[in-house]
Amino acid sequence: MAEAGGLKAGAIALQRFGLGPKPGQGEAARAQVHDRLLAEIAAGRVAQPEGVTFSGAAEIGKALYDFEDQEKREREARRVAVAAPASDTQMASAVPQGLPAGSQNQMAPAPKPANEPALPYRTYRDEVKARVDLALTAETGFGERLVMFWSNHFCIGATKSNMSRIMAGAYEREAIRPHVFGRFEDMLIAAESHPAMLDFLDNRQSVGPNSLAGKRRGRGLNENLAREIMELHTLGVSGGYAQADVTNLARIITGWTVVGREGGLGLPGSFAFNAGLHEPGVTPLLGRRYDQPGKAQGIAALTDLAHHPATARFIATKLARHFVADTPPRALVEKLALAFRQGGGDLSSVYRALVEDDAAWRAPASKIRSPQEFLVASYRALGRKPDFGQIIGPVGVMGQPFWQPSGPNGYADDNAAWASAEGLKTRVDVAAGWGRQAAGSVADPRVLTEDVLGPLLSPETKQAVARAESKPQAIALLLMSPEFQRR
Amino acid sequence: MVDHDDDDCERMTPSRRAVLGAAGALFAWSFVPKFAYAAAGARDPRFLLVILRGALDGLSAVPPIGDPDYAGLREGIALAKDGSEAALPLDGFFYLHPAMPNLARLYRQGQATIVHAAATGYRERSHFDGQDVLESGQPGAGRTESGWLNRLIANLPAGEGISRKGVLGVGVVPPLVVRGDAPVLGWAPPRMARAGGDLTMRLADLYGQRDPGLARALAQAIETEGLAQRRGMAGEQKGGGGPDTAEGMRRIAEGAAALVGADDGPRIAALAFEGWDTHANEGGAKGRLANLLGGLDGAFAAFEQGLGPVWKDTVVMVATEFGRTAAVNGTTGTDHGTGTVAFLVGGGVKGGRVVADWPGLKPEQLYQNRDLKPTTDIRAIAKGVVSELFGLSGPVLAEKVFPETGDLKPVQGLVV
Numbered sequence: 001m002a003e004a005g006g007l008k009a010g011a012i013a014l015q016r017f018g019l020g021p022k023p024g025q026g027e028a029a030r031a032q033v034h035d036r037l038l039a040e041i042a043a044g045r046v047a048q049p050e051g052v053t054f055s056g057a058a059e060i061g062k063a064l065y066d067f068e069d070q071e072k073r074e075r076e077a078r079r080v081a082v083a084a085p086a087s088d089t090q091m092a093s094a095v096p097q098g099l100p101a102g103s104q105n106q107m108a109p110a111p112k113p114a115n116e117p118a119l120p121y122r123t124y125r126d127e128v129k130a131r132v133d134l135a136l137t138a139e140t141g142f143g144e145r146l147v148m149f150w151s152n153h154f155c156i157g158a159t160k161s162n163m164s165r166i167m168a169g170a171y172e173r174e175a176i177r178p179h180v181f182g183r184f185e186d187m188l189i190a191a192e193s194h195p196a197m198l199d200f201l202d203n204r205q206s207v208g209p210n211s212l213a214g215k216r217r218g219r220g221l222n223e224n225l226a227r228e229i230m231e232l233h234t235l236g237v238s239g240g241y242a243q244a245d246v247t248n249l250a251r252i253i254t255g256w257t258v259v260g261r262e263g264g265l266g267l268p269g270s271f272a273f274n275a276g277l278h279e280p281g282v283t284p285l286l287g288r289r290y291d292q293p294g295k296a297q298g299i300a301a302l303t304d305l306a307h308h309p310a311t312a313r314f315i316a317t318k319l320a321r322h323f324v325a326d327t328p329p330r331a332l333v334e335k336l337a338l339a340f341r342q343g344g345g346d347l348s349s350v351y352r353a354l355v356e357d358d359a360a361w362r363a364p365a366s367k368i369r370s371p372q373e374f375l376v377a378s379y380r381a382l383g384r385k386p387d388f389g390q391i392i393g394p395v396g397v398m399g400q401p402f403w404q405p406s407g408p409n410g411y412a413d414d415n416a417a418w419a420s421a422e423g424l425k426t427r428v429d430v431a432a433g434w435g436r437q438a439a440g441s442v443a444d445p446r447v448l449t450e451d452v453l454g455p456l457l458s459p460e461t462k463q464a465v466a467r468a469e470s471k472p473q474a475i476a477l478l479l480m481s482p483e484f485q486r487r
Numbered sequence: 488m489v490d491h492d493d494d495d496c497e498r499m500t501p502s503r504r505a506v507l508g509a510a511g512a513l514f515a516w517s518f519v520p521k522f523a524y525a526a527a528g529a530r531d532p533r534f535l536l537v538i539l540r541g542a543l544d545g546l547s548a549v550p551p552i553g554d555p556d557y558a559g560l561r562e563g564i565a566l567a568k569d570g571s572e573a574a575l576p577l578d579g580f581f582y583l584h585p586a587m588p589n590l591a592r593l594y595r596q597g598q599a600t601i602v603h604a605a606a607t608g609y610r611e612r613s614h615f616d617g618q619d620v621l622e623s624g625q626p627g628a629g630r631t632e633s634g635w636l637n638r639l640i641a642n643l644p645a646g647e648g649i650s651r652k653g654v655l656g657v658g659v660v661p662p663l664v665v666r667g668d669a670p671v672l673g674w675a676p677p678r679m680a681r682a683g684g685d686l687t688m689r690l691a692d693l694y695g696q697r698d699p700g701l702a703r704a705l706a707q708a709i710e711t712e713g714l715a716q717r718r719g720m721a722g723e724q725k726g727g728g729g730p731d732t733a734e735g736m737r738r739i740a741e742g743a744a745a746l747v748g749a750d751d752g753p754r755i756a757a758l759a760f761e762g763w764d765t766h767a768n769e770g771g772a773k774g775r776l777a778n779l780l781g782g783l784d785g786a787f788a789a790f791e792q793g794l795g796p797v798w799k800d801t802v803v804m805v806a807t808e809f810g811r812t813a814a815v816n817g818t819t820g821t822d823h824g825t826g827t828v829a830f831l832v833g834g835g836v837k838g839g840r841v842v843a844d845w846p847g848l849k850p851e852q853l854y855q856n857r858d859l860k861p862t863t864d865i866r867a868i869a870k871g872v873v874s875e876l877f878g879l880s881g882p883v884l885a886e887k888v889f890p891e892t893g894d895l896k897p898v899q900g901l902v903v
Contacts, residue, residue, distance in 0.1 A: 201766075202766045202767045202818060202820075205767055205817070205818040206817060206818065207817050207818075209817070214817075219817045219818070220816060220817025220818075221816065221817050222766055222767060222816055222817055222818045222820070222822065223816075223822050223823075224766045224767075224822065227612070227613075227823065231613050231615075237611075237613045237615070237616050237628070238628075238629070243612065243855065246612075396678070397659070397678045398659060399658075399659035399660050406540065406730075406731070406761045406762075407540065407541065407614060407615070407761075407764070409614070409615045412660065415700070416631075416661075416663075416666055417660045418660070419700060419701065419704055420656070420659070420660060420661045420671075420673050420704060421661070421671060421672065421673035421704045421705070421707035421708040421711065422656075422658065422659050422661065422673030422674055422675050422708060422711075423659045423660060423673070423704075424701060424704045424705050424708060425673070425687075425705065425708035425709075425712065426659055426675070428682045428686065428687055428690060428705075429680065429681050429682045431682070432680075432682035432683065432686055433680070458697055460693055460696045460697050461693060461697065464689060464692070464693045468689070469685065473685070473686050473689070476682070476686055477686070477689060477690065477693070480690050481693065481697075482693075482694065482697045482698035482701060485701070486698075
């Protein structure tokens with residue numbers, strides 16, 4: 001394709017399917033992008049980020065519960081100190097709560113180092129940093145783009161609770177990354193059974209009304225996760241289900257929960273099926289009967305949802321919209337849906353159909369990069385590595401902080417959302433900052449612009465960069481040029 | 488509910504039943520449009536739409552404590568009319584959540600109307616489709632090319648100052664309701680140092696030569712920034728919470744009020760507050776929902792203060808995609824439902840009343856035995872407000888702004 005479409009098509013493809021070139025590698029990457037994409041699909045795996053604090057959810061859960069217990073003890077200690085001051089701690093009792101310096105209260109534990117955030121945020125910070133580092137080193141970035149896509153499709157929100165904050169990174173590592181080149185049903189089951197998802201969409205609290213716990217405690221269903229599984233994760237909102245199906249799926253997945261701090265059913269913070277919460281009996285869903293015992297009932301229902309034709313079409317549409325155009329070519333969507341169905345949800349087959357499709361390859365670069373893509377592509381192009389503050393600030397102001405969409409439908413994926421007036425103005429502010437940061441390390445912005453944009457570079461952008469009043473401004477103009485912004 | 492025997496929807500004065508006064512007594516009254524079509528040139532109105540994303544629980548925001556079935560449905564989150572955390576009295580049947588003292592005051596001053604048992608025409612329970620219907624103004628989901636506020640502007644008479652000034656969409660990502668062909672201005676609370684004007688002008692020049700879409704967006708951003716500077720809003724205001732915190736809501740409301748209040752500013756704006764999807768641990772007089780309602784209440788105060796002299800010509804409409812289940816769910820929260828409340832607040836509102844055709848809360852009175860049954864269409868309220876404020880004709884409203892709503896007559900008499 002690169003041969004047929006030429007270097008310009010290769011240049012667009014590198015941005016469309018990947019994260020853009022790194023300094024000095026633009027020309028080779030553009031020439032080989034087609035083969036490299038297919039090789040990535042054939043290799044069939046994405047790397048895991050390195051340097052994170054916890055290996056996985058189970059280890060995190062224990063640390064989180066320990067942290068929360070410790071916080072509780074500290075609060076109580078302060079309360080005791082205020083309520084009943086001994087003679088030698090009278091001064092301490094007059095000091096406002098939360099002042100760690102030189103506490104005379106012997107009961108208070110050693111204060112945290114100054115400016116060190118609490119464990120959940122610290123963990124989130126390390127996970128974000130590790131994820132971005134990996135995206136900066138990836139070759140084409142296709143696998144990382146797919147991680148971003150699926151992580152958004154099965155999104156959780158890190159601001160909901162301590163648990164979702166501390167587990168956001170582990171969720172992506174455990175539920176998404178292992179299955180990006182695998183089968184859709186495996187990713188679906190991994191996502192819906194992950195403690196972070198069960199916490200985010202409340203299923204850990206859902207109780208079958210006729211289960212042991214339901215009868216004893218008068219608790220009941222919470223249908224939040226069940227609805228979003230069908231609406232957002234599998235069938236799509238027009239996929240042909242009704243309110244009764246939502247309630248029935250909620251019944252089917254009662255008992256899918258997170259082990260509490262007592263660790264009765266396993267390691268604290270890990271997934272568990274709690275039979276005492278599970279709604280007993282045969283439950284219908286979308287015209288089928290589910291009579292399996294326990295957790296197997298939910299697995300069977302999710303497996304059928306994964307193979308439903310509406311799911312194939314929904315996923316095909318989202319992938320085509322993400323990579324090709326806000327209104328993707330109908331034939332391309334049909335082709336991807338067919339590949340999904342014929343492969344039984346094998347995602348590599350779908351990607352191969354996408355990358356080998358002529359329309360996907362030749363469509364004009366119409367989509368604006370999302371803020372996270374813009375961040376990674378910019379730091380790749382500049383050959384630099386941001387610290388955490390340089391990551392979280394810009395993606396936050398541009399409206400796409402990591403793992404924090406405003407709802408379970410994830411971040412928007414079209415130009416109406418990202419190419420707005422205020423959004424674009426904010427990008428200009430961000431690019432101006434990056435220009436100032438990188439000015440010392442970029443020898444000649446004109447050379448960098450040629451290297452990064454290659455055959456995409458227009459005479460107008462070339463002239464604008466050359467005539468910039470300063471090096472920071474020249475870099476900002478490169479990053480904000482239409483050729484860099486659109487893919 | 489709406490009387491259909493008058494074919495001239497521009498002049499119609501529908502009778503509607505409304506719950507007013509003590510103990511839910513039913514009253515009937517006629518709306519008399521005072522200056523609906525002469526008024527457009529006579530005043531310089533402002534309209535702000537606040538969208539609450541996530542589905543507001545109307546039965547907690549405006550609890551019908553006078554309904555004998557209310558308390559039993561809401562174990563653990565019901566509000567009471569007595570006690571230390573009592574709900575604020577409205578009319579003896581409906582009460583207001585105690586986190587909203589500003590709204591209670593505005594109601595007493597005749598500057599707030601509460602619409603209850605309301606919804607759009609959407610009857611499924613997807614947040615995202617529900618919000619699309621609320622914002623696109625289309626009869627169904629899936630048609631998201633433009634929003635109804637944008638089409639409203641586009642259909643004002645040519646040369647009208649309001650349409651030239653465009654519609655303001657607050658947020659880095661503008662809400663769908665303002666998107667479309669008419670000019671869209673954008674603004675968000677600034678959180679980082681702004682780029683120099685020179686870089687921005689160079690990019691405007693580059694986009695002008697290479698990329699019309701980016702050129703248009705940047706030109707609009709430059710225009711809004713100029714307006715913000717003239718209003719003294721250029722100072723650095725870093726930090727602050729997001730649109731799901733009281734602090735964030737206040738800052739957004741202050742900014743929108745400053746821009747919409749300017750002589751040369753937009754007359755119409757939309758903004759969104761988030762976090763209303765209270766599936767678990769919703770809380771009663773205190774707690775999660777109470778914090779959000781307190782934020783909304785603070786936004787009302789910020790609008791009133793920021794709009795100052797033009798508050799008397801302002802209508803703020805607050806709407807959400809749908810309501811929540813009438814009964815509390817298994818986790819002391821509520822799941823997605825149907826009927827809910829909408830608020831009309833401002834000096835331009837003929838307020839001090841609750842507009843509701845109350846359906847009741849017995850199982851057979853609920854929509855699908857589950858949700859508060861909607862008896863008032865939010866679009867009929869919106870059509871009534873904007874027709875009186877901006878003088879749009881019935882056919883334009885029924886075909887362009889809210890397509891295929893010819894049968895849904897604008898509710899009149901909502902504006903002073």
